Amino acid sequence: MNPSLLMFLLFVGVTLGITIWAARRTRTTTEFYSAGRRITGFQNGWAVAGDYMSAASFLGIAGLIAFYGYDGFMYSVGWLVAYLTVLLLVAEPLRNTGRFTMADVLAFRLREPVVRVVAAISTLTVSLFYMIAQMVGAGSLVSLLVPSIGFNTAIVGVGVLMLVYVIVGGMLATTWVQIVKAVLLMTGTILLSILVLSKFHFSPLAFFDAVANVTGSFCADGVARAGVCPDGSAPIVRDFTQPGLYYHGPWGALSLMSLGIALIFGTAGLPHILVRFYTVPSARAARTSVVWAMILIGSFYIMTTFLGFGAATLVGKARIGVVTAGRLVPNQNLAAPLLAREVGGEVFLSFVSAIAFATILAVVAGLTIAASSTFAHDIWFTFVKRQREDEREQVLVARITAAVIGLLSIGLAIALRSLNVAFLVGLAFAVAASANVPAILLTLYWRRFNTTGMLAGMLVGLLSAVALIVASPAVMGVDAPGVAVRHLIQRPPLFPLDNPAIVSVPLGFVAAIAGALLRRDPDAEAAYSELTVRANTGLGAV
Amino acid sequence: MTPTPHDWAAIERLPEFRELVRAKRAFVVPATLFFLVYYFALPALVGYWPGLMSTPVVGHVNVAYLFALSQFVMAWALMAAYVRRARRYDRMAEALVQRLKERT
DSSP, X not given: OOHHHHHHHHHHHHHHHHHHHHHTTOOSHHHHHHGGGOOOHXXXXXXXXXXXXXXXXXXXXXXXHHHHXXXXXXXXXXXXXXXXXXXXXXXXXXXXXXXXXXXXXXXXXXOHHHHHHHHHHHHHHHHHHHHHHHHHXXXXXXXXXXXXXXXXXXHHHHHHHHHHHHHHHHHHHHHHHHHHHHHHHHHHHHHHHHHHHHTTTTOHHHHHHHHHHOEEEEOTTXXXXXXXXXXSOOOEEEETTSSOSSSOSTTHHHHHHHHHHHHHHHGGGOHHHHGGGGSSSSHHHHHHHHHHHHHHHHHHHHHHHHHHHHIIIIIOGGGOEEEETTXXXXXXXXXHHHHHHHHHHHHHHHHHHHHHXXXXXXXXXXXXXXXXHHIIIIIIIIIISTTOOOHHHHHHHHHHHHHHHHHHHHHHHHHTTTSOHHHHHHHHHHHXXXXXXXXXXXXXXXXXXXXXHHHHHHHHHHHHHHHHHHTSTTTBOOOOTTSOOOOSBOSOOSSOOSOXXXXXXXXXXXXXXXXXXXXXXXXXXXXXXXXXXXXHHOTTOO | OOOOOOOHHHHHHSHHHHHHHHHHHHHXXXXXXXXXXXXXXXXXXXXXXXXXXXXXXXXXXXXXXXXXXXXXXXXXXXXXXXXXXXXXXXHHHHHHHHHHHHHO
């Protein structure tokens, strides 16, 4: 039997055990959505880290650094610093004023039904894009490492497994799956980093000397090329320790700023991260969660240097991919697994691949629970049930929603299998930053904010982020004849940056503020007193 | 949500509450501005002055990499500073809640 498959099955076995254990403790809505609020800050810190370090972090960043050197590391930096926004501005007030979903905080002093629906739509959009990305990643990985399984079977397998975790075990099972996965991921990354450094006699300077020997080149038009540029000049050559191999050309610096905005603000608007703060008993425990998460996530992202640069030096980008019919098809997502094989052999490759699958599975489960909570709690019980509490039915609706979302994302992932994974995660971050963050920050800190502002901000943020991504070089572009088609729309891009945040985040804020100034809402302003007292003191927190 | 007997607007006007909010704001606002400026300096410098940022410091370790690493140190240091101050905010909030309970 394939050793990767064996280790993966071991992970599945252990986590299914956890799920069965959790199922016996999950009956009420609080138990299903928020694990009964009995998770400790330390445990939740690991779970937040587990939810956050997705396929994009482990496979994606390592691949970007392995192919483009220093520029790939920009993701690592932004994704850690983003937690300062969560720590300083969002986590504690959110914990004190909400119950189950991101929409709770927005509905606190704004007009409930409409706010909940818009917030739920935004949550579902972010979660679905994030989820499709993970499942496409899983499918590619499985089909490449265990060719006998195949892409579609792999996606269906991952989808069904995560449904079992969520539907049967609820938030308690999902939390423990995150914790197990985070421990595995940290262990694997530390081992991999030590093995990489051992190849350089544990001398960081020797390691960087080797990295500086790896070079890449690009032309003035921004296209990566070796040889001669179209205008006859020689391409610009940079080594991998130097910035500029990914972000260069006329729009390079602005693209980098735009990415920074999406990363720094997006995290505070990711529904599956925000709901984690409801699983702990108090605002103080929410703070402790962020602290542990930052320690773990930061250490992990520093180690992406060893994974990415390690793959660049020890494997080399010319060898990162899969050999199909005697030709190597490059695949950035395989940088970390191939590095594992290079430094630790087949068994270590299996271990690292199993960790990658576990990572994807756990993140997908976390996303599913956030999405199904918002549907059951924010749409079903606001509209269909008109707020009449029936816990048993609400949990049932959440479980059915999880099944529907799971099946939907399985279908979409199979349909969108050719799409770039990083693009989908980037869309999720940009939408979260543009639609959710202005509304969350303004309702927490601006008395004058109201429902009109929230609707304007969320809709403008959501639509502009999605529209600009569709018009960006990630979706639009003309592929050279004979090369595999990479762009969905074969036209020159209408928007020059590959991340929309630098435009859509300010648009979201401006629309939210302008909308709020358009009319006064004395009720929303009066309710700010309750919000700020409860957010700051924890009075009345559930 | 169960109605609470608290008069929120009255609590908001209490000097203890205003002192708590002021104390928090005095740290959170400058801290947020600081980390935003410090963070965006990285993409700005790397994006607009890649040559300058490529200046080697030790061996092939350059300014760009060290500045990126310093972001991790900055994030952790700010986190530690906030957590230390937050203990005081917790005490202030507890004292306020205690006083409200005694009054009712």
